[in-house]
Amino acid sequence: MSYNEGVTKVGIKYLGDCLQTNTTLLKLDIMQLCDGIIPAISYCLSTNHAIQQTSISGAAYISVENEHNIDIGLDILLVTIESNKSLQKVSIRCADVFDNEAIAISSCLYNNIVLQHFELLDCKMVDVKVRKDIRFSWKTASKICRFAHSMHSEKDLQKMLLEFVRYYEHYINKFEDFTTVHRMSKIINAVKVNRTLKTLIIIHCGIGDARAAVISDCITHNTTITQLDLSWNLITSKGAVDLFKTIQFNTTIQKLDVSHNEICSKLCNDGIIAISDCLKDNTTLHDLCVTTPDISDQASQHLASALRENLSLHTLSFHQYHRQLFSFDMIILSAIYYNKTLMKMTLPYPCLSFDFCVVQNEVERINMKRRRQEIDTLNVHFTLSGKLSPQ
Structure with a gap:
């Protein structure tokens, strides 16, 4: 349901009544809500036991007044989701998350016993x-x-x-x-004790280094999350060090995306070194996506050494904003020559060039060796640099 300003209260009532008794609808997407629809959808979700996925977008525009002149917003909808017994996936996009909404989200994560997938995408937490x-x-x-x-x-x-x-x-x-200091911490502390959540996606929500440390503590205690996406969140090398020190000995997370964060630079490569140490010891991480806008030769060597020793990684993706040193790609590929588990790799290249041909030849050399040893061949993708968007 999107851009539904023309729907009257009579139409909303009919819609709510219909959804309450429906037994076949599995996915409900709500976008740019009109006044009065939240009470109807909330009541629907409290009685419907078939819907498994819901996506709420544009909640910044929600402001409904009932007969008692009390604002009813996203928090009321989340209270309903808290007690729902069928929803397994909830996605909140482009919403304003204030104190009431943060409390409602954390309460939902504390008490819901079936939710497995939770997303916060491009949510603003500033008044x-x-x-x-x-x-x-x-x-x-x-x-x-x-x-x-x-x-x-x-x-x-x-x-x-x-x-x-x-x-x-x-x-x-x-x-x-005023941003995510206490609001995001409330949400993450709820994830910490949740025992059903398998996928946690928080994209473009301004987490920063302070909340990255809170997430690290959360990962230490949570034993169910297998997929974690923290891309586009202003995390620097300091936050990356805290995060990867925790993941280094984690035994549940299989897929991790920290791309489009500033976790490494010419002046500080602590983030890449922490990633390298993590890859040496971690035995469960299968997919890793990271942005490396500027990386020194020393950090490249650390990463290459980790890839030689790693025995679990299946997919490795590098994203960046600027063209990187050609030596970086060759160092990584040389390391992968000895790696026996990696099957897919993404390297950023702005155009087809002589460098591209050399890398292709290196990949073919790797695959010839793998075929002789009866190991899956390596599939390398080349992507345009800096074209990805958090939207």
């Missing part, structure tokens, strides 16, 4: 007023940058740059104070 303040700060900072470019005096330029830093720090403080 509306704070977001406006942040936008204002960035607008001012952008103006300062433009003025700085027109300055000829080094003294004037330094003054403008200092002003920019002041506004940037103001933005960071606002962000850290």
Whole structure:
């Protein structure tokens, strides 16, 4: 159900009554909700025992008033999902998650006994007023940058740059104070004790390093999650170190996506080194997706050494924003020459070139060796760099 502004209260009532008694519908997608539909859908989910998947999008627009003038929003819908006995997959997209919604999500994860797949995609956890303040700060900072470019005096330029830093720090403080600090922690702490969830996907929700540490603690205690996706979440090398130290000895997670986070750079390769140490010891991780925008030769060697020793990885995907050193690809492929489990690999390449041909030849050399040893051949994919989107 999408873009349903034209549906009246009479139509909503008929729709709710129909869904309550339906026994064949397995998936319900709700997008851009109109006023009054949440109570109907909530009541439907409390009585319907057939629907197994639901997706809620555009919940930022939900604001319904009942006869008691109380706002009924996403939190009411989640309270219903909490007691539902058939829903196995819940996806919340493009929603504003405030205190009530965060409490409702955590309560749902605490108490629901059948939910196996939970997604938070592009959910904002910053109050509306704070977001406006942040936008204002960035607008001012952008103006300062433009003025700085027109300055000829080094003294004037330094003054403008200092002003920019002041506004940037103001933005960071606002962000850290009002975003996911306590709201995301509530949700993750609920996942920590959940015993049915197998897939946890949190994409583009501004987790950052602090909440990455909370997720690491969650993984230590949770024994059911097999798939974890934390892509596009502002996680740096500091957060990656905490996360991969935990996954290093984890025995349940099989698929992990931390792509499009800044976990490595020329100045700090601790994130890649932590990934390498994890791959040496972990025996259950099958799929790994990571972004490596800038990686040193030393870090490449660490990763190559880990791939030689790893005995569990089946799929390895590298995503990046900029073209990487050709030596990186060759180092990794040389390591895979000795790896006996990897079957699929994704390397980012902006175009077909001489480098591409050399890599193809290297892959063929690897596969010739594998055929002789009766090992599955390696399938290498080349993707355009920086074209993926969190949407």
